[in-house]
Every structure is written in structure tokens, then in C-alpha cells.
Amino acid sequence: GDLHKSCLAVQMQRQRPSPARRARVHTVALLAAAILLINPSTRCSCFCCFRGNGPLLPGNRLRSCNTMTSAVAVDTQLARPRFEVGDFVRCRKSLSTTEWVVGTVKKQLTEWGPYHVTLDDGRVCRVPMDDDQFIQRADQVIQHADFWESPLGKCRRRFEAQCGVRWQQGQRKLQALGSAVPVVPHQLKHNIEQFEHLVSKGVLDSDVHEYVTDIALPAYRRALEAADSALTGSQQNTYVLHNRPEFEAVLSLHQKALYLDPGDVVAGDAIQAHDFDALEREFQEKEHHAIVIDDFFSQEALAKLRDYLLDSTFWMDAKSGYMATFAGAGFASPLVAQIDQELRSKFPNVIGGLELQNCWAFMFDGSMGGVRTHADDAQVQINFFMTPTEANEWSEDDALPTGGLVVYGVGPPEGWSLIKINEEDDESKEHILASTGHWNVTVPYVQNRAVLFDSSYFHRTDNMKFKKGYKNRRINMTFLYGKRAHLKPAATMTA
Numbered sequence: 028g029d030l031h032k033s034c035l036a037v038q039m040q041r042q043r044p045s046p047a048r049r050a051r052v053h054t055v056a057l058l059a060a061a062i063l064l065i066n067p068s069t070r071c072s073c074f075c076c077f078r079g080n081g082p083l084l085p086g087n088r089l090r091s092c093n094t095m096t097s098a099v100a101v102d103t104q105l106a107r108p109r110f111e112v113g114d115f116v117r118c119r120k121s122l123s124t125t126e127w128v129v130g131t132v133k134k135q136l137t138e139w140g141p142y143h144v145t146l147d148d149g150r151v152c153r154v155p156m157d158d159d160q161f162i163q164r165a166d167q168v169i170q171h172a173d174f175w176e177s178p179l180g181k182c183r184r185r186f187e188a189q190c191g192v193r194w195q196q197g198q199r200k201l202q203a204l205g206s207a208v209p210v211v212p213h214q215l216k217h218n219i220e221q222f223e224h225l226v227s228k229g230v231l232d233s234d235v236h237e238y239v240t241d242i243a244l245p246a247y248r249r250a251l252e253a254a255d256s257a258l259t260g261s262q263q264n265t266y267v268l269h270n271r272p273e274f275e276a277v278l279s280l281h282q283k284a285l286y287l288d289p290g291d292v293v294a295g296d297a298i299q300a301h302d303f304d305a306l307e308r309e310f311q312e313k314e315h316h317a318i319v320i321d322d323f324f325s326q327e328a329l330a331k332l333r334d335y336l337l338d339s340t341f342w343m344d345a346k347s348g349y350m351a352t353f354a355g356a357g358f359a360s361p362l363v364a365q366i367d368q369e370l371r372s373k374f375p376n377v378i379g380g381l382e383l384q385n386c387w388a389f390m391f392d393g394s395m396g397g398v399r400t401h402a403d404d405a406q407v408q409i410n411f412f413m414t415p416t417e418a419n420e421w422s423e424d425d426a427l428p429t430g431g432l433v434v435y436g437v438g439p440p441e442g443w444s445l446i447k448i449n450e451e452d453d454e455s456k457e458h459i460l461a462s463t464g465h466w467n468v469t470v471p472y473v474q475n476r477a478v479l480f481d482s483s484y485f486h487r488t489d490n491m492k493f494k495k496g497y498k499n500r501r502i503n504m505t506f507l508y509g510k511r512a513h514l515k516p517a518a519t520m521t522a
Contacts, residue, residue: 108135109157110142118144118154118162121194121232128152163291174361178383183359186341190284190357194235200242201279207269208281212258213392214345215251215277219244220497221340225286230338235285238276246276264347288338290331290360297328297365303373306479310377315520316407316481317434317468323411323477331362332413336388336502348395353387370409370506377407377479381508391501393418397488400456401449402439405482406509416474418499420492429471430491430501436466436520438483445511456485466520472501482511 110116114132130152134143142154142162154162174180192201222239225231231239253274254266270278299322310318324332341357342350352358363386371379384405391397410432421427437459439448447455469489470478480486493501 108141110135110162116142116144116162118142118152120152120155120161121196159291160289174364177364179354179359179364179367182355183357186284186355186357186359187287190282190341190343191287192280192283192285194232196234198234198238200238200276201283203270203275203278205270205278205281207267208278209265210250210254210268210277211265211345212251212254213348213395214350215247215254217342217350217390217392217500218280218340219247219251220500221337221342222247224337224497225340228338231286239285243276243280246274249273250277282343283340284357285340286338287341287357288335288360290335290339290362292361292365293325293328293331295325296369297324297362298369298373299323299325301373307374307376310479315436315468317484318479319470320477320479321473321475323475328362328366329413329475332504335360335362336390336413336504337498342390346389346398348397349389349391351387351389354385358386358388367506374479378409378508381406382510384507384510386504386506388413388502388504391488391491391493393491393493393495393499393501397491397501400435400453400460400485400487402485402511403482403507404445404511405507406511408480408482408505408507410478411504412472412474412476413502413504414472414474414493414500415498416472418494418496419472419501420494421471422473427492428490429469430493431470431472431489432478432503433487433489434468434470434478434480435460435463435485436468437463438485460485463519482507482509 110132112132112135115129116132117129119128128144128146130144130146132142133145133151135141137143137153140153140155141157144152144154144162146152156162175184222244226236226240226244229236250268254268257266258264268274268277301320301323306318306320310316339352339357341352343356344351344353354363367383367386389398412431416422419430421429439456440459470476472489472491491501493499
């Protein structure tokens with residue numbers, strides 16, 4: 028066993044080995060092969076190339092860490108690297124770095140990792156793992172390159188520059204900025220559940236994982252307890268959290284994105300095949316311009332969208348009962364851009380020529396109500412329901428509210444300002460809705476369902492009751508097209 032280990036442990040050197048040393052290494056390798064042929068039971072599951080003394084890592088990936096005392100674990104049969112020297116790629120050094128960089132592969136299988144990538148400015152990025160989370164395929168890179176120059180890509184770049192966390196190796200904590208921050212209990216609860224989800228999923232780098240489990244989560248739990256205690260019996264819903272040692276991590280992460288899923292494109296179409304010509308005709312010919320499309324996204328796109336929404340810590344806007352993220356605040360990725368492009372292609376007469384005004388995602392507590400009656404600054408919009416249907420308790424008891432979307436048959440009168448259209452006071456809106464007998468189309472919440480409708484209509488989130496648990500939170504995405512100033516009000520529907 029000791030001889031076997033010594034034959035398989037080959038010290039990696041920075042300098043090119045001399046001919047004599049290469050001959051000795053070849054002799055050792057031939058001896059090891061002979062031993063394995065004579066006694067197959069001595070075979071091991073992985074070939075480990077050590078740099079100094081370090082722990083063995085699982086042998087399912089070629090991986091190196093950024094210290095001189097770690098091991099590089101290699102598959103039993105070393106696979107050919109996915110990228111050749113000269114390939115144009117997009118890469119990053121660690122999962123905790125939200126910023127991706129673009130460059131050209133200059134070296135393969137180095138002592139520092141599988142690839143050295145030379146960036147456009149001459150710097151070198153040492154890629155630690157041959158994995159899509161660290162380095163992208165060439166066909167994806169081309170699409171990514173287009174994305175980063177698009178309006179959505181520029182939104183994403185600004186967000187990463189302002190809110191992205193650049194975690195240094197060995198770093199133990201983040202600096203708290205400011206002396207106090209306003210927090211909402213359901214916001215703190217959301218953050219706790221999301222951190223627990225990321226920890227259980229294992230997507231964080233080891234240093235960040237340790238920071239979240241040992242420092243951030245305890246601080247957020249203390250903050251939630253303090254906020255709940257202070258607001259019990261109060262009419263207020265916001266608590267001012269002061270910078271004290273026990274809350275420092277909450278202030279450090281306020282309006283910061285600790286982890287961002289890349290939100291990469293899918294191969295082929297993200298939107299499943301439907302008779303889009305017939306759907307467009309139905310939308311345009313119906314007196315009430317609203318249609319429902321089930322099984323909208325492909326299963327691959329749906330899964331990637333779920334990962335993007337559940338994993339990315341861009342939920343920074345706390346509303347009444349839900350968290351929000353917008354195009355200018357993180358909800359911008361190559362997959363979001365792919366969906367925008369496909370929507371234009373699938374609905375050329377309804378969406379094709381209109382400008383994307385905004386896109387967002389809302390994540391609801393599931394028991395605190397939703398968005399109140401309003402209208403948006405757009406000509407047409409499309410909503411997507413992203414959470415599994417079984418999380419909606421209506422799916423098991425239809426006596427409960429549907430948790431979906433209510434689209435009324437009337438909109439705000441001409442001359443109303445956007446402020447008035449979206450203000451919290453619903454009395455004037457209720458008067459208008461009552462004049463039509465509250466005519467509406469109520470669309471139950473079913474996963475992978477899309478609702479395309481005319482933005483001249485008032486609409487609201489239906490009441491909801493969703494099961495507890497982070498993955499059961501109600502999520503919807505919305506894309507808005509065209510300006511309301513060019514809107515022709517649709518026919519009013521009456522009961």
C-alpha cells in the first residue's frame with residue numbers, strides 16, 4: 028500500500044523537469060503500472076497530484092485551491108480539457124466573485140489549476156475548476172458578450188459594481204457601512220431562509236460559507252428577534268437597526284449581493300413550442316385582451332430560472348408582504364435577455380416592435396397578501412408563475428383563494444397620473460371597478476403559466492395561501508413593453 032501510494036504521488040514542480048528527472052518519473056510510472064497489472068486489487072479511485080502536503084479532495088473534478096498546501100484531485104481517467112489554448116472564454120476565480128471576466132486560454136493543466144486565461148487588459152485569471160460555474164463554453168461566451176453590451180447587460184454591470192461583494196481569500200467578515208439601517212421583519216425572515224438555502228445547497232465558497240453560517244445567520248436571527256419584539260403591538264412595520272456588534276453582519280450585507288447565480292442562457296429555445304400565430308390572433312381579436320398560456324418555458328429554462336431566482340441575493344426592495352428585484356437592481360442576466368428576445372420573436376405583432384420598459388420578479392411571503400390594484404406604465408405585459416403548483420394550497424382546496432392574478436375589465440381614466448394609478452388609496456379605483464360590476468378574469472396560480480394582457484387594465488395579485496418554506500414562496504416574473512403614453516384604452520367590460 029505504501030509503495031502504491033508513493034508511486035502515485037508525483038511532486039509537481041514549477042520548473043520544467045530535467046531529462047534525467049523525466050526519465051526517473053517515467054520509470055516510477057512504469058513500475059506503478061506493473062504493480063497494478065500484477066495485483067489489480069491495489070488500484071485506487073483517483074490519481075492525486077500534490078503540491079506540498081495537503082488533504083485529498085474528492086476525485087470527481089480537476090480542482091486546485093489558491094494555497095500551496097492543497098491537493099489537485101484528478102479523475103481516474105483524466106478527461107481532455109474542454110477548452111484549447113486560444114479559445115475565447117468567460118471565467119471567474121471563485122463562486123464568491125460576482126464579476127465575470129473575458130479572455131483567451133493561454134495555458135492548460137497548470138500547477139495553479141486547469142487553465143490560465145489572459146484577459147484583454149493583460150491580467151491573468153487562474154481558473155480553479157473546469158466547470159461551467161467558473162468557465163463558460165465558447166458558444167455561451169458569444170451570447171454573453173452580446174449580453175454585456177446590451178441595455179440589460181449594462182444594468183447588470185452597474186449592479187455588480189455597486190452591490191457585488193468581492194470576497195478575498197481568507198477574509199473573515201465585511202465592513203459595516205453606516206450607523207443604522209431600516210429593516211422589515213419579513214425581509215429579515217426572507218434573508219435568513221435564503222442564506223439557509225444557499226448553505227444547504229453548497230454553492231458558496233468555503234470562506235463565504237463559514238461567514239454565513241458562523242456570523243451572518245446568527246446576526247440576522249438576532250435582528251429578526253429584536254425587530255419582532257419592538258414592533259409587536261405597534262402600527263409601524265419598519266424597525267431601525269443600529270450598528271451594534273451583534274447586528275454588524277446585517278449592516279455589512281445591507282443592499283449587497285453576496286451571491287449571484289450567473290443566469291446563463293439555455294441551448295435552444297427557452298420558450299416551448301406553441302401555436303403563437305393563433306395566440307396572437309386570440310389576443311388581438313378578443314374584446315378583453317388577456318390570454319393564458321400553460322407550459323410556457325422548457326423544463327431546462329424553468330429549472331435555470333428557479334435557480335437564478337432562489338439563489339441570487341438581489342432581493343433588496345422590501346414591499347408590503349413581498350421582496351422585489353428589478354432590471355436595474357440585479358434582475359438582468361443572459362437568460363432574462365434570451366427570454367426578452369424570444370418573446371419578441373414569438374409575438375411579433377403584440378410585442379415585437381415595443382421597447383422593454385422594465386422587468387422584475389416578486390417573491391412573496393405567501394401569507395401576507397400581494398400587490399394591490401394598480402396599472403403599469405406599459406402597453407402590454409406578460410406575467411410568469413414560477414413556484415411549483417403544489418406549494419399553492421389552493422391546488423388542494425379550491426375553496427381557498429387562487430394566489431394568481433386578477434385582471435379587471437376596466438382601467439384608469441384618461442388623464443390619471445402614474446402616481447394616482449399606483450397610490451395606496453384604493454377608494455377611487457374601487458368606485459371605477461364597481462361601475463363595471465367588478466368584471467374580471469381571475470387566473471389561478473399554476474407553475475409555468477404565462478398571462479399576457481393589455482396594460483390598460485387594472486389588475487392585482489389574488490389573495491394567497493402558500494405552504495411554508497423558502498422554495499414554496501410565491502414567485503412571479505413580469506416583463507413590460509411599450510409606453511403607456513401610446514396606449515389605446517381597451518374596451519370596458521361589464522358584468
